Amino acid sequence: MENSxxxxxxxxxxxxxxxxxxxxxxxxxxxxxxKIKIKNVFFHKRTPLVDEVAxxxxxxxxxxxxxxxxxxxxxxxxxxxxxxxxxxxxLSLADVVIDCTPSGNENKEKFYQPLLDQRxxxxxxxxxxxxxxxxxxxxxxxxxxxxxxxxxxxxxxxxQVVSCNTHNIASLLKALSSDxxxxxxxxxxxxxxxxxxxxxxxxxxxxxxxxxxxNNMFGTHHAKDAYDLFATMKQHPxxxxxxxxxxxxxxxxxxxxxxxxxxxxxxxxxxMLENNKFIALTHKNIANKVFSFGRDHGYYGRIFNHTVVxxxxxxxxxxxxxxxxxxxxxxxxxxxxxxxxxxxxxxxLHGETYKDYMxxxxxFLFNHV
Numbered sequence: 001m002e003n004s005x006x007x008x009x010x011x012x013x014x015x016x017x018x019x020x021x022x023x024x025x026x027x028x029x030x031x032x033x034x035k036i037k038i039k040n041v042f043f044h045k046r047t048p049l050v051d052e053v054a055x056x057x058x059x060x061x062x063x064x065x066x067x068x069x070x071x072x073x074x075x076x077x078x079x080x081x082x083x084x085x086x087x088x089x090x091l092s093l094a095d096v097v098i099d100c101t102p103s104g105n106e107n108k109e110k111f112y113q114p115l116l117d118q119r120x121x122x123x124x125x126x127x128x129x130x131x132x133x134x135x136x137x138x139x140x141x142x143x144x145x146x147x148x149x150x151x152x153x154x155x156x157x158x159x160q161v162v163s164c165n166t167h168n169i170a171s172l173l174k175a176l177s178s179d180x181x182x183x184x185x186x187x188x189x190x191x192x193x194x195x196x197x198x199x200x201x202x203x204x205x206x207x208x209x210x211x212x213x214x215n216n217m218f219g220t221h222h223a224k225d226a227y228d229l230f231a232t233m234k235q236h237p238x239x240x241x242x243x244x245x246x247x248x249x250x251x252x253x254x255x256x257x258x259x260x261x262x263x264x265x266x267x268x269x270x271x272m273l274e275n276n277k278f279i280a281l282t283h284k285n286i287a288n289k290v291f292s293f294g295r296d297h298g299y300y301g302r303i304f305n306h307t308v309v310x311x312x313x314x315x316x317x318x319x320x321x322x323x324x325x326x327x328x329x330x331x332x333x334x335x336x337x338x339x340x341x342x343x344x345x346x347x348x349l350h351g352e353t354y355k356d357y358m359x360x361x362x363x364f365l366f367n368h369v
Contacts, residue, residue, distance in 0.1 A: 033063065036346060036357045042067045042090045048075040056081055091115070096345045097130045104132030104139050108158065116157060129156075129348035131341055134163025134225070142229045144170055145343035145358070146278045146306065151232050152347045152354075161340045162229055164333035165191050167278075168254055169226040171306035173237055175276040176260050176269070176325060185259040185322060186238040191222050192253040193245045197334065204247065211243035250287040252331035254307075257324060264323045266316045277362070278306040282330075282369040285310055290330045290369055299364040302335030308369050 033041060043059055044067045045052075056079075060066060065084040068076050076083055084090075091097065091111060099107055112130045132139040140158025141151050147170045162170070169189055177184045196203035211220055218224040223241035230237055264272075273279045280303070284290050294303035313327040339361060346354035 032360070035360045036342075038345075038349065040065060042085065042094065044068070044087050044090070045076070046072070048072060048079050048081075050079060053079050053081075095128060096348045097128070098341050098345060099130065099132045099136075102133075102135055104136035104160075108132070108139055112158070127155075127348070129159065129344065131159045131161055131344050133161060134166060134337065136160055137221075137225075142225070142232060143340060143344055144229055144306075144337075145340040146171065146276075147174060148229060148232050149343065152344065153352075159344045161337050161344065162225055163222075164331050164336050165193075165222050165252055165254065166225040166229060167336045167340070168252075168307040168329060168331045169222060169239070169241070169256075170229055171276060171278050172254075172256055172258065172309075172329065173226070173230070173239070175272050175279055176258055177237075178272075183260050183262075184237055185261060187223075187240070187256065187258040189223060189239065189241040189257075190255040191220065191241060191243040192255065193243060194248050194250060194252055194333070195245055196249060198249045204249070205245060207247060209245045211245070213242065248287065250291045252333050253287065254329050254331060255326075256329065257326045259319065259322055259324045261322050263318065263321070264316060264325070266314060269314060269316055269323075269325050270311065273309055274367070277365055280305040280308045280366040280369045281311050282308050283311055284369065285312055287330060290332075293369050294332060294335065297366075298335065302338065302364075303332035303366065303369065304335050304339050304361070304364045305332060305366055305369075306336045307331060 041064045043064050045056060046069060048068075056066060060081075066076070066081055067085050067087050067090040068081075068083040070086045070088070073083055073086075085093075088111075092115070097112065101107065108130065112128075115128055130140070137160070139160040141154075141156045141160065142148075142162050143151060143159050144162050144167050147167075169187075173184060173187060195205045213219045215221070215224055217240075218227060219240045220243045221241075222243060223239045226241075227237060227239060270281070273281060282290060282293075284293070290303075290308055295301040298304070308330040310328045310330070315326050317324045317326070339358070342361060343354060343358055346357045350357060
């Protein structure tokens with residue numbers, strides 16, 4: 001099986017705006033997969049749950065192939081599923097593995113690294129790329145599509161797609177830096193985090209909860225993660241972050257204050273943001289409206305942009321010949337890292353031509369929300 005891959009999936013997206021003719025050009029997942037030339041998509045489901053039967057069936061209807069652990073086959077069959085392969089067998093066939101679990105580093109040591117070890121891998125010349133999510137610090141090279149794509153040229157075997165808020169912070173900095181951090185003096189970010197996702201049963205809080213500054217240089221991990229991302233390009237921004245969690249399920253919000261060299265008007269800043277395709281602007285000032293727009297008009301209810309900046313909040317202030325840019329932006333936490341996973345996977349499969357395949361997905365980005 002050439003160009004096969006495993007997608008470990010924790011959620012299935014459930015809404016697609018059929019009225020939007022531009023996005024309706026790709027009418028289902030099968031056609032999309034054909035356009036980006038992926039032959040097989042496997043998804044590994046670890047636990048047989050009766051309340052997720054519909055989700056698994058939905059994935060299978062769309063062309064994905066169910067993979068389970070060998071000792072769980074009968075339990076899945078009792079729920080009406082017919083697994084295609086055992087997990088380890090599918091893993092040995094995969095060119096790309098996207099690990100969406102909170103156990104990426106553990107899985108790396110237990111499953112992925114041995115596949116790259118000649119002692120354990122019969123097909124040791126097979127190219128393999130393993131991708132984990134933002135929480136799995138140290139899994140591999142930090143990556144965000146549109147920020148540090150050049151790191152893919154070194155063909156890393158292990159890639160950590162950075163978190164949703166890291167995508168947001170990084171895009172703001174890149175948009176205001178003119179692709180060179182000579183222009184950015186410093187940045188301060190307050191991450192106002194939602195309590196839990198709408199699909200989660202636990203973790204909700206009754207009132208706002210402030211976080212601690214565990215790092216003297218960066219504050220919270222959000223600035224440190226963005227710094228580490230830019231460090232892959234030998235850029236070292238002076239940034240600091242704080243965080244608090246609030247009792248909402250909709251979206252993270254970031255309050256930013258970025259100082260850039262020279263004078264820039266508010267209109268100049270808006271133009272800089274508009275010129276970055278990963279940034280959307282909005283006149284909406286409330287998270288539920290931004291979230292609802294994504295649900296109604298985004299691909300599978302997702303906003304793929306790295307950030308959605310509230311235009312009414314943008315302010316510029318002259319400071320000793322420089323400009324402080326401040327405002328609020330929304331983090332599309334359930335969608336803004338997905339294109340990074342796609343870019344890393346498509347580069348692994350198609351090399352430098354991955355950029356041509358990524359153009360198929362650009363139509364899911366918004367200029368305005």
